[in-house]
Amino acid sequence: MYDDSMPAEGTAGDSEPRQYRHGFRNDYSEGAHPRLLQALAQASTQQNRGYGLDRHSRRAAELIRAHVCRDDVDVHLLVGGTQTNLVALAAFLRPHQAAIAAGSGHIATHETGAIEATGHKVLTVPTDDGKLTPAAIAPLLDGHGSEHMVQPRLVYVSDSTELGTIYTRAELQALSQYCRQRGLLLYLDGARIGSALTATGNDLTLADIATLTDAFYIGGTKNGALVGEALVIVDDALKADMRYLVKQRGAMLAKGMVLGTQFTALFEDGLFFELARHANLMAARLREGLARLGVGFLVDSPSNQIFPLLPAAVVERLEALYAFERWQALPDGRVAIRLVTSWATPQAAVDGFLADAQALAAIAAPAPRADATAAMEH
Amino acid sequence: MYDDSMPAEGTAGDSEPRQYRHGFRNDYSEGAHPRLLQALAQASTQQNRGYGLDRHSRRAAELIRAHVCRDDVDVHLLVGGTQTNLVALAAFLRPHQAAIAAGSGHIATHETGAIEATGHKVLTVPTDDGKLTPAAIAPLLDGHGSEHMVQPRLVYVSDSTELGTIYTRAELQALSQYCRQRGLLLYLDGARIGSALTATGNDLTLADIATLTDAFYIGGTKNGALVGEALVIVDDALKADMRYLVKQRGAMLAKGMVLGTQFTALFEDGLFFELARHANLMAARLREGLARLGVGFLVDSPSNQIFPLLPAAVVERLEALYAFERWQALPDGRVAIRLVTSWATPQAAVDGFLADAQALAAIAAPAPRADATAAMEH
């Protein structure tokens, strides 16, 4: 049962907690997979070195190096996505240098100016699907060339993107090659890299990413961990003194084993990919079920986030039963909602949602229309 | 068995892991108390609101408000101490304003310039025991009065201090009164507030602290939690928009329940104080045992950190058996070491350390001296 709580300290918000049949609001509603909790409990009885120097963090780094097929990358286990982005970008950029992101990029929109708070501008490029391309970046670069403007230095991409879309190997290769030609660093935000790498149509691997980018992170929080993102630094020039920079931003856990144990559990036996596959499967079931009802989608996203377009009246009724986000209102009266599945989403919840959607669509349909499908197409 | 691991990424360090009889290096070597792990596991099966809006975080805040005897304080659950300090101070200070800390203060020494990285100078005052007083602060204030110097605005104290000393109620009252007279905010770093409040000689309560300071934090990490510090904001003028500031510094957990469950478990049945009392008891046993061996101490610290003065030769031999920090070399050849106990320190480890210290002191003693005790007094 999803608990939609009272507002937190200092937050204006709805004053009543609400109970839903299920929450599709995000992929961090549930806690950690039992194997991670078990690893944590076991390590809790030991004494471990502090600040990430413990055996578990070392072991996790080794496993990640094995998965990216490179001995020479540095791995730093951090707590959350915004933290990882700000630690990395503030470490990689000189004060006058800027990051380039899609207009929908997380650092550009939903991190409360975390990158700017470290002194750096985030330049944005409009996209339809959240993905950057050399062609999209080129005009921005061409418009920056003197000391009166910031110096674009790092390209930020996320895979999967904020719109659930994913990069193909060819796309990431093209971007990587372009970045190298133009003297740009390529950084990949992998908050949902598990879902991306196990999505239908994906042909990228962690090893590819470690070849094509200068740095990236592997998201644990949204794929079965309590907390945890593994920052992988590929480019030698970016490695120096990173632990200072992690510590300075308040990102170095005293009990680093909290991260080490969880990443070890995720990467020891392929659990990371297994959990992501489940989330994708549940999203696919939702997507296909809704498509069968005639529902269209804002964007074609093969990962664990989908954006169905529903009549406003249907959305309103669904909101009484399920927790999810409204994404965008369309001029035709439909509303794009965001449904997110997770490693823990029960198939029954998906099926329940589909049944409810079908029923509500029927109710919401104007009288003369015979079937829910048609009504929902608008 | 304490594991002293290989160095982390990008760290120069000893190349071999080492095994010790026990570690007294710090109070964050062990993980979380089983009741916290159990609470985490239980909450992991639910769906919870993200970003600290969940029922567990709310419940933890209520429990903390009950413990500080004030309905009107804001509680924000954060991850670690450096993070909490930088989020709070960066939120409370305008750009030209500075914090005042003891020369040994954590923000002044061991946070890699985290406060400066948010733009603020940390002014320091020399102390013998890590504690600030109005008399110690006054000359600094008198020396700052024009726009050519930073404006001192916030007094940072820690209880217990970095030297294991604690504030009495009278001392904190005097400081609080002075701060209000001089237009200074008073902020208390409570990374080890559990140990301080349960130490012999303490007469402060959380309620006192919430009366005397403008903001403070209650440390979970060093008292039985995996991660977690509870920032309590007392002063209404400091409350506005704090969630923005938490988010901006990468300090807002997607799975806020990780913090909420742990603080609930700590404060529901007095576990927080029970764990701290155990750590203090073990430190007292060490202190008394060493004193019986004639060992002196750098400072009289009643909490879970003690600083015995041992001959360098004894320290060297102890280092082969136990993990701990060298703190300071004295001109007379003795070395102050730091021994830290925790909620999880076994009494057997303490007794083992005392026995080993006695035996090593005997060996290290120069021939003509009959007893270890005398040798160690130097």
Place this chain on the structure above:
Amino acid sequence: MYDDSMPAEGTAGDSEPRQYRHGFRNDYSEGAHPRLLQALAQASTQQNRGYGLDRHSRRAAELIRAHVCRDDVDVHLLVGGTQTNLVALAAFLRPHQAAIAAGSGHIATHETGAIEATGHKVLTVPTDDGKLTPAAIAPLLDGHGSEHMVQPRLVYVSDSTELGTIYTRAELQALSQYCRQRGLLLYLDGARIGSALTATGNDLTLADIATLTDAFYIGGTKNGALVGEALVIVDDALKADMRYLVKQRGAMLAKGMVLGTQFTALFEDGLFFELARHANLMAARLREGLARLGVGFLVDSPSNQIFPLLPAAVVERLEALYAFERWQALPDGRVAIRLVTSWATPQAAVDGFLADAQALAAIAAPAPRADATAAMEH
């Protein structure tokens, strides 16, 4: 004779200095008006208090207060525009707060991320003419409402704008009222306020601006001074400790009289407006002359910056004779260039430019076309 020098240190650029008939590149090519230089020379023989506490700076502040018809505003004399913007915005905003600017706004484009370097995001709104309106700002505000995004707090406008357009009193009133309703500060960048206030169609006064904004600055550099911008703080809540913030950003001149003397000379006898009127007159002469040749304009700008649309071939030939900036290439093959006049622009230079433009247009015109005018209309 305009000197287009060699590149500066660390700058790639054309390797040969070039001589032009005249420069219309900007309004800061010439130095200071003789009366300002004379005031400087005279004050140079005195001893004056440092750091802006001198009699000249005081006198300038008094004159400015008289011109804005308010005794209660604070006046700070600073050196340049980017400096003034960054000092002011960093002083006025808390860390999570952002400024809103037109997409063409100076702080958004041509200050090398100076505002971001102080930690604040600059949000932009697209405009055609560089002017902000409540309607343009509203969607941005509506899209910002949670702690996951920055908090819009200050609206930045410039008058005249980067496109030479100006605000009417009604427009600024509407914006001011809207800002107050929405809890936003209104800040006006007056780098070219002299030109704006003396432009055809202007109905604003300095007194109006001091009523409608929370803070603004009066630009000296682009209107006859060597250096100097006068920041006027209207809103009491923004005044505290400003001298600390000025000093901290390296913006407090040891010899503050350098600014005080110049602003006194500018505002003692109306020289400020006289110089601006001359610049506008020269721009109007250029505008009318080009219009007579059939030239169109990118935007209808009544101040000292105009943006004629000329065939690329004409632009290229003009570039051999005159220094100016290419602004934008149009799809139809025309190029918008920027011509800027100043307090020192000789009428002969304007007339020379018009004659050359007419002659070049004739040459550039395709054979069958009879007149230059027609050719240039494209």
Place this chain on the structure above:
Amino acid sequence: MYDDSMPAEGTAGDSEPRQYRHGFRNDYSEGAHPRLLQALAQASTQQNRGYGLDRHSRRAAELIRAHVCRDDVDVHLLVGGTQTNLVALAAFLRPHQAAIAAGSGHIATHETGAIEATGHKVLTVPTDDGKLTPAAIAPLLDGHGSEHMVQPRLVYVSDSTELGTIYTRAELQALSQYCRQRGLLLYLDGARIGSALTATGNDLTLADIATLTDAFYIGGTKNGALVGEALVIVDDALKADMRYLVKQRGAMLAKGMVLGTQFTALFEDGLFFELARHANLMAARLREGLARLGVGFLVDSPSNQIFPLLPAAVVERLEALYAFERWQALPDGRVAIRLVTSWATPQAAVDGFLADAQALAAIAAPAPRADATAAMEH
């Protein structure tokens, strides 16, 4: 006649302007030397490129390169000392890196936390005379070695120091060698380098400084210019993109010729050194005159700042006649005052001060003492 004005905006201060016989408060009370003003006036009639790309700035850079006997240094003309320090240090340091300064160092005390506002800690070393040595720095370096503390990276020295003392060639060589051994950059604040290089006992040249440091600046403001400091970057690794960093901090003048003309005038015919020599001569005359009266000094300073120790009663009476700063009260009742001479100090003012000091000392002397000299020795 020195004018001690009313307080500036937002400044608490003495409410009455005061007239003094002369001001020895600092070396920036007077404006610019006539030759600089003339150069400015002449260049004001030309059109010049903006932003430091003009012929005068180029010429000044060439002259400075000639004076430092190196073709390969980059020269950037900036406005003031705090600005130059913050631009340079923020450009040279990564976020976790700190500067080391004497406890009396300008960046540590009188720049309102300007360096910290760019994110960097300033570590201080106590000194008696304001000068750093390898021996003074070594303990600080030894105490910093892990990622929990900032990384010392740059040594900041000033010549002359804040106490008027100067470095010998041997001293600067020793420091330079030490810095290179320990991986530290050496930066010299030359706000008063003119006075230092022309002081009795000096054996350094600008060429030496360009050999021994990584970067330094040549102060114009305190040696006859209206504004202006010439930052010289020697170390190739520090040169990249400096113009971006200058612009970003609001330090790039639109009318760069303001700086170029003045530095050209200072360095074309040795005026820079001539002016500094005059200031030193006047300080020497003061020093010798006071010494003849039996006055002692806080520190032995051969440059244009001296710190005589006078009985408090004498200081109080002198304050009615002359503007100067009280520096430090001694336990024996004497007060160290700071007297600063400049390029423009008239000999008559010095002689007047000496005569007044002698007369006041006689009055202030206790009855039984026969001569002023004895009284002032205390």
